[in-house]
Amino acid sequence: MLTLVKDDPKKLSESFETKGYDGYVVIPAHIMVDKTPGNISVKSNRTLGAIPEVQSKLNNIWNDIKYEELGIDMQKRETLTGSHLNVSAENLKDKNSDGTFAMIIGYAAGFLVYFILLIYGSQVMMGVMEEKTNRIAEVMVSSVKPFQLMLGKIVGIALVALTQFLLWIAFVFIIFNVSKAAVEANPSMGEMVANAQKVFGSVNMGLLLTLFAFYFLSGFFFYSSIYAAVGSAVNEDVREAQSLSFPITLIIIFAIFMLTIAMKDPTSPVAVWTSIIPFTSPIVMMARVAYGVPGTVPYWQLGLSMALLVASFLFMVWFAGKIYRTGILMYGKKPTWKEMIKWALRK
């Protein structure tokens, strides 16, 4: 809050704190004479954070002075400031698309995939490590192939993830129905629901959910098989696992960074390419498709992204399986990524 105080600046510099002020601004007297404001500084004994607010308050006062000077009264001022142009976006290819809503859906879907990859991916890693440190791995591989054991772990945890999501969907569905009953009793909320329904209608939810299931599962298979390979290579030590899985985690975090870029401009080259490259596509493509298919994302991009992701998750599962096969029975020193790749390339 600004308070007008008439005092000698020198005296004020000593007494402003005892009077209970955080700082003070000196308005030089000549400002009203020559009308050149120049720079005014806020003096304080601390570093103040509220400078922009002080500036806008003082400028409001300064504006009032200038308006008065030019002879513009309140009425004229209101006609000046009261009229604005409103700008909204319209997608010519897809009349129903709503940019704001697409952005929310895109962010939500991208982040959801991100969390799934990180949380359930590291669950796969911990599970594999448990099998190794419990020394059940060798018992198991005398009954099943190491590849089957690894795939079983990945599929099992994917099913856990799906089950948890279905529970969430059921939960949302119940909330939706309960609130619908509440809305019918209360007409003022009807408008809100109508708005929400219009917005939901603007996005192809069926396609979005299908793509979500696809990217979530493929991305999960892609990343969790790498996590499984890491889990098979390390020993009890969680720190070893963390240091070895750090590059993977970094790539996933990079993908979420790319997501924020893609959200600003979903058709920029960065957005297009990161939504096609398998390392980032599960997260970035999910964000882009919310803007509309084929409006924002042409079919060829979606098709290429999906095909590449499937091909690379198949490759990655196979590749990780080879590392896993050696790692799961190997105790001792933590291998480097280079050694692990050597295991994978060996016949």
Added chain:
Amino acid sequence: MPLLEVKNLKKYFATQKAVDDISLSIEQGQIFGLLGPNGAGKTTLIRMITGIFYPDSGSIIFDGKPFDPANDIAKIGYMPEERGLYKKMKIGEQTLYLAQLKGLGKKEATEKIKQWFARFEMESWWNKKVEDLSKGMQQKLQFVTTVLHNPKLVILDEPFSGLDPVNSNLIKDEIFNLAKNGSTIIFSTHRMEQVEEICDHIVLVNRGQKILDGTVGQVKQDFKEDLYKIAFTENSVALEDNEVFSIKGATGNSIIVQKRDGRDNNEMLQYLLSKGILIESFNEILPSLNDIFIRQVEGTPLARRFQEID
């Protein structure tokens, strides 16, 4: 017909010839001892027999046909040295799960588990978790999961480690039982006294190669040094080296002698009788497997060096 025949099996790792041209043959119903110091290649050999590793070269004939891991592992029960179970899983469920992995139906498996649990007095364990068990109890459970599906070939790697004498005997009796009922058993250990007790046939492996192969009796005969222990009814019998035997040691009223080459036991006894000595006992001292093991392995470096493989 042997149940398992291994021919010229080789498995080289990046820095070691883990198994370097090993051949062996195991008859059905045999209890076969696979011996060797640490790092000799036993585990690698076993892993090839259980289909965990593919051999670099050589062949495995199982039950008269070339070994086909996909089908044949259901006929094998393997208890590795590095063993464990899912700690958080209930014992009954876990045993059932492992049995089903070996191809047993649920009903059949449940029945068999109940039989085995009854035999080992483990019925009350069904709903307990593995982590609630002591190490010895886990070991017993592990043994049950290994033999539950009635495998033709049972491979036990150090089955007695961590077991008290009572439970050791229990497992030992079960091993004899399995062999009696036609199962073939490969028993890997470096505890030689157990081998002498249990095994019919042994193979000694060192540095990836087979250095001994034979029945326990045969191996002992091969390594005997013609030593005899003779006890007398009276103390201090004056005997000296002679043309039949030499004296290796004396304690109280007994002596240890070594028979000279080309002599036989009767000649020794005749010599003693001719001296008018009253013999209380006359025994041949056969070397223990432990002695043979140490003698065979001694002199080779304890830890295998890493070597270049071309």
